[in-house]
Amino acid sequence: MKVPADTKASTTCDECPIRYRAVCARCEADELSRLEEIKFYRSFEPGQPIVWGGDRMDFVASVVSGVATLTQTLEDGRTQMVGLLLPSDFLGRPGRDRAAYDAVAISRVVLCCFRRKPFDDMMTAMPHLSQRLLEMTLDELDAAREWMLLLGRKTAREKIASFIAIVARREASLQESKPGGQMTIELPLTREAMADYLGLTLETVSRQISALKREGVIELQGKRGVLLPDFERLVGESGDDSDGGWIA
Amino acid sequence: MKVPADTKASTTCDECPIRYRAVCARCEADELSRLEEIKFYRSFEPGQPIVWGGDRMDFVASVVSGVATLTQTLEDGRTQMVGLLLPSDFLGRPGRDRAAYDAVAISRVVLCCFRRKPFDDMMTAMPHLSQRLLEMTLDELDAAREWMLLLGRKTAREKIASFIAIVARREASLQESKPGGQMTIELPLTREAMADYLGLTLETVSRQISALKREGVIELQGKRGVLLPDFERLVGESGDDSDGGWIA
DNA sequence: CGCATGGTTGAAGGTTCTCAACCCTCGTGG
DNA sequence: CCACGAGGGTTGAGAACCTTCAACCATGCG
Incomplete structure (x- = not known):
């Protein structure tokens, strides 16, 4: 160590x-x-x-x-x-x-x-x-x-979509741009850490990511890289109304 | 109205x-x-x-x-x-x-x-x-x-026990006393509101309360009144280590 | 090479949810 | 007076979702 x-x-x-x-x-x-x-x-x-x-x-x-x-x-x-x-x-x-x-x-x-x-x-x-x-x-x-709200009421799929959307929003804000359309992001956490974040098991995280990939909501680039063909579609999967960010 | x-x-x-x-x-x-x-x-x-x-x-x-x-x-x-x-x-x-x-x-x-x-x-x-x-x-x-932590990782039973323990601690603190032993408390919420608090359905709340009653962890006095024969036993059901209140 | 780490996938099982019926209490109005 | 409805609560049966346990794959490093 x-x-x-x-x-x-x-x-x-x-x-x-x-x-x-x-x-x-x-x-x-x-x-x-x-x-x-x-x-x-x-x-x-x-x-x-x-x-x-x-x-x-x-x-x-x-x-x-x-x-x-x-x-x-x-x-x-x-x-x-x-x-x-x-x-x-x-x-x-x-x-x-x-x-x-x-x-x-x-x-x-x-x-x-x-x-x-x-x-x-x-x-x-x-x-x-x-x-x-x-x-x-x-x-x-x-x-x-x-x-x-995420931990108490969202489904596994919505939790994953929400998490990816959160990361995407933050990466956009670092580049002083608005999230939207097509974007590529880097997940900052392992599957296990994502599970700890979302109140899930790592297997469920992996399965839901695979499911979103299968349905074309996201594309994977390696383990951590994610391509979002359509940010709004992802947000639609997150369970939130609108953009989830009306707070200033 | x-x-x-x-x-x-x-x-x-x-x-x-x-x-x-x-x-x-x-x-x-x-x-x-x-x-x-x-x-x-x-x-x-x-x-x-x-x-x-x-x-x-x-x-x-x-x-x-x-x-x-x-x-x-x-x-x-x-x-x-x-x-x-x-x-x-x-x-x-x-x-x-x-x-x-x-x-x-x-x-x-x-x-x-x-x-x-x-x-x-x-x-x-x-x-x-x-x-x-x-x-x-x-x-x-x-x-x-x-x-x-409660929303993400506790079971329904642990959520209910935690909630009752929280209420008991607060009622004790209002009387400037320490929670422990036998005590009686009044739940401030309906089953539905407890469900919204705990990320459960109201049916699950009701069932878990019934289960704790059946096993003698709590006794009910009307809908809202709860008698705790043994506060420590309740805490033992909450999933927390020790008294859950080491923070100051 | 061999192993550790991180990740994916399958099958089975369990916890919690959904839908539904039913109970009790209390207040109101016929 | 009492019937009735609304609100809150309990309980049952079945289904759904997620977890558990397990096998297996890919990558990278000593």
């Missing part, structure tokens, strides 16, 4: 790829420099745990690059993903010194970390920080509620 | 039952009086809608008394509860002028409402307000994630 590579802060906030989307998005130059003093980078290899639920966690962090998951596990081993952390997402909770969930790196992940205590102090001193965190937390809550 | 009884602000914040738990919990006397200027009360009868998802919503509010639900509906009518609003909980999102979900009064509900625009302004001017809202939102996010 490779050990975490704790690296020096090698990047300045000015040239940070998540400068305008992370917790620090609203900070002015002077506020940013105070954050810069307490920040440090850590990176994790694919499959490597970032923290275990219940463990002491003396930092909070922004995801700079890569994908990580937040999962919960029942005593008999059943696991459910409860969060998917993408670049600019925030990990940890101010004022709490223990991790609530298991966090695992899916791809190579770089975190911009802040020691918890000084960060907590800045939270009260810098309204720009707490306002932005509130906004991000409210967005996460909305996403969690959308996810609850 | 009875019409909503919009009532005057008849209570001062000093004697408000949710004074130290709602969004306003951290506010000082002077801050409170500024809130008091823009607040007004509204009440809703059982079954009455508070807002429909997508509708314009020009206020945010704290639940003063009663129980309300937040639900989402798929186009074919399947519905999933995504929030359960109890006294002191917050309804609405600052900075957003449309409701994201359907909100419905379950019992008689009294809301302490604030017009959105002045409230938004106070959010930026009064850190005590936004800090408290952040804290409440983070708690809700934790609850939503617990809920996702």
Whole structure:
């Protein structure tokens, strides 16, 4: 097992790829420099745990690059993903010194970390920080509620279609474009991780993907690549009304 | 159908039952009086809608008394509860002028409402307000994630046991006591609403409650009353490890 | 090469849903 | 007064969907 590579802060906030989307998005130059003093980078290899639920966690962090998951596990081993952390997402909770969930790196992940205590102090001193965190937390809550609808009421087929549509929307938004028509995407998760996300078994995930392929809703390019001949048709399979994204 | 009884602000914040738990919990006397200027009360009868998802919503509010639900509906009518609003909980999102979900009064509900625009302004001017809202939102996010585990991975029996345990914990906390041993509780929801909460059909809810009764895990007192001979035994049926409440 | 990891597919079985009948309570109006 | 209907709840039978268990395939790496 490779050990975490704790690296020096090698990047300045000015040239940070998540400068305008992370917790620090609203900070002015002077506020940013105070954050810069307490920040440090850590990176994790694919499959490597970032923290275990219940463990002491003396930092909070922004995801700079890569994908990580937040999962919960029942005593008999059943696991459910409860969060998917993408670049600019925030990990940890101010004022709490223990991790609530298991966090695992899916791809190579770089975190911009802040020691918890000084960060907590800045939270009260810098309204720009707490306002932005509130906004991000409210967005996460909305996403969690959308996810609850999926887990509680959608069929396996609808869950898969919804997941692919979510990934497609996000890839489109990264390219500042609207999803629609034909597009190609890359699934960020294995079949097993998708199953944990969707509350299914990996076999059911595999079968439903095969079914959507058989019916021409999607085409596969390798294991992870997906070609969508018609985005709207996929959305039609997801059970959502319209585009599922009326929220701003 | 009875019409909503919009009532005057008849209570001062000093004697408000949710004074130290709602969004306003951290506010000082002077801050409170500024809130008091823009607040007004509204009440809703059982079954009455508070807002429909997508509708314009020009206020945010704290639940003063009663129980309300937040639900989402798929186009074919399947519905999933995504929030359960109890006294002191917050309804609405600052900075957003449309409701994201359907909100419905379950019992008689009294809301302490604030017009959105002045409230938004106070959010930026009064850190005590936004800090408290952040804290409440983070708690809700934790609850939503617990809920996702339930929806995605628990069996019908475990879902019912979990739900009863949640209600029991809350009733205990209202009496400032710890749950345990023998206790009696009152279910706040109909079988149908429980089904919407748990991602089940109402028949399955009814059957599982009957099964728990048959096996002596619970005893029924009327439709809503439940006697728990042994709280720990119930928790053992919920699938959670230990008491499910290690978070603070 | 051999093995580990990730993925696909099949058959059988079980949990939950659907459809349906029926019960109880309570409030209302003939 | 009591019949009746509405709302909420229980229970049964059968079907559907998803899981479980198992075999097998493809890829990549030491």
